[in-house]
Each structure stands twice: as structure tokens, then as C-alpha cells.
Amino acid sequence: MTTKPQAGAKPMPLSPFMLGQYYRFQITSLLSFAHRSTGVGLVIGALLLVSWLVAIAGGPQWYAAVSGHVTAWYGQVLLFAWTWAVCYHLCNGIRHLFWDIGRGFDIKTATATGYLVVAASFICTAALWALACFA
Template sequence: MTDVSKPRREPPVSPHLLTGGLISPPLWRWHLTMLTSILHRATGVALYAGGLMVAAWAMALAQGPERYGQVKALLGSWPGKVVIFGLTLSCFFHLANGVRHLVWDTGRGLDVKSANASAVAALAFAVAATLAVWWIAGLTGAL
């Protein structure tokens, strides 16, 4: 039986719902480690899509020269190259950020200064490695 003499209390409201509107400032401010966390998830999804692309490429290879030529033409077009460039960048960032997480699992690098430095390192590695791979691909005629 409920006590009707006590007023009904409303459930607690998340602070996200109380702030960030037109009147009050947002509760969270963006920072580098937040960005890299979101990018890690996004690049994981991109790599999944890239895996599906590799599967489609392999199936086209098994279906014969005509079908393989169609897929090769699609991947060799400018939009295809942009997608593959993005997948290369995603792969290297996801790799670097995964290593960063492995280091964190040992209890190291968790302070703000180290976390920010490792975020910059992961981003820099991803960009440098992607550009290096595409530069080598250009030199060897793979593009």
C-alpha cells in the first residue's frame, strides 16, 4: 500500500537535459581524448564496411574477369580512391589508438597530459602512415 500523504517525487533528470540548450551552456566541453574516443568507434565501423568491400572484391575475383574488371574500375575511380584513402586512414588510426588503449590497460598514460600526448601521437601516426603508404603506392604505379 502506498502512502498518499507524501507528494510523488519526479525521477532524477540527466544533467545533459538541463544544460546545453539555448539558455544554458553545454555541460561537456570537447577535448582531444573525447574526439579520439569517438573516432576510434567511427573507424571501427568504417573498417567493418571496408571488410565488406574486400569480400565483394574477392567475390568479383571469383566470378571472372568481367565482374572483376567492373569492381576494379569502381575502386580505381576518384570516388573509389577517396573511399580507400579513408579506409587506409581509418586502419592506421584504429591501430594506433588500439595500441594506446593497450598501454592504458597496463595503468600507464592515464593522466591528462599523457592521454593528450598519446592522442596527438595516434592522430599524427595515422596521417603520416597513410600519406607514406599512398606515396609509395604512387611511386610504384599502384594508383
Template sequence: MSANTPQRPLSPFMIGPYYRPQLTSMMSITHRITGVINVVGSLGLVGWLLAIAAGPQAYATFMGHAGAWYGLILLFGWSWTLSYHLCNGIRHLFWDTGRGFELSTVYRTGYAVIAGSLLLTAIVWLVVLL
């Protein structure tokens, strides 16, 4: 750099030696990613409904894939993304009212979202499997 180049702050997206990811930024990124995954998973739900409408053979084929190990992994992952997005969305609703912006509250609710999403996912799968 030349002597005339102004010193600018580094972008927080320069993850690595310049920027240490924080819970808040990682949760924001995860919220966006889970939103996209939920849309894609919803297409799977549409596929399931179409298979039901198409008849027993199409339904059996679909359920053969949904019940396979890879289908169960996708369903489990989708159920977690739904739970995470729901819990974090509720957190955002509180923020929309102007509450919960204190740094200690942000971190406390962040950990609560993570724990709540894991708990909700476990409950859903326990209900499904029992």
C-alpha cells in the first residue's frame, strides 16, 4: 500500500485471523440459511402431497425414499431448521417490540434459541418414533 492509501476498517466478513465469529453473527447467518432450507424442504412436502394424490404406487415410491437412511437424515435436518427458525423468529418478534437488546439478554436468548430448537426437534422425533 502506498502512503496515501487511507486505512479502512476490515470487513467483519473476513473470517479468519482478522475476525472471530460471534454467537450473534453466526445465529443471524444460520437464521437466513435455515429459511432457505425450509423453502427447499417445503418443496419436499409438496412432493409428498403430490405422491399421495398420484396414488398408492407413487406414495410407496416416495415413502421408500423418505424412509431410507438418507431421507431420514434430510427429514431430521429439516425438522431442526424449522424448530430453529421458529425459535429465532420468536426472538426477533421480541426485538421488533424494542425489547431484549441488552448484550447479556441477546446472548442469553441466543443460547435459549439453540437449546429450544434442539429440544423441539427431539420432542418431535420422539413423538414420531413412538
């Protein structure tokens, strides 16, 4: 189903399934989704951090129970993912602060800073883990 075109105009589709034929992938769209997703992940990670602090306050038995999960492979993977989410959210938040003052809106700059945010988040994560593991 299409709308009635004006004289000389191309008819526009009304159905959302047509979106795939007309929409081109943009890194900024992916980064926007990632920013929201990492925000949710940070809330979940903060709840896990609070449970770890409560276990410390609860005494050696509680701490041992939680520590076993944190030191397991899946706990380390979650901790690494949470660290990356913190770094990504921080770097992208700085990018958004520049947008708030009206800088970096052109497509070329937005794309370049998007790639910079991703690279910086991985570098920041690697640096934090290197500091934690080898310091």
C-alpha cells in the first residue's frame, strides 16, 4: 500500500518491512543502541557490586560464597564485560557532552568520534585490567 503521490513525486511505502530496502547502516545508530544497552548493564553490574559488598559485610562465609563466583571463569567474563561497559559509557558520555555544546554533529566527525569511542573503550578496559592484574 502506498500513499497517493504528488505530481512528479515517487510513491512512499507505508509498511515498515520496506525499511531494509531504504535504510543504510550507520555506526552512530549502533553506538546509540550500545550506549543504552551498557546503561542497563551498568545498573545490573552495580547490583552485583552491592551484593559483593554486602557479602563482605556479612562475614567470611558470605564472602567465600560470593568470591567463588567472582573468581570463576564466568564471573571474570562478567566482570570484564562490566568494565568495558563502564569505559564505553564514559567515553561515549564525553562524546555526548561535546554534542551538548554543539560540536561534532557533522557526519564525518560523528563517524570518526564513534570509532574513537569504541577504540578508547577497549584501550581503557585493557589498561584497567592490566593495572589490576599486574600492579
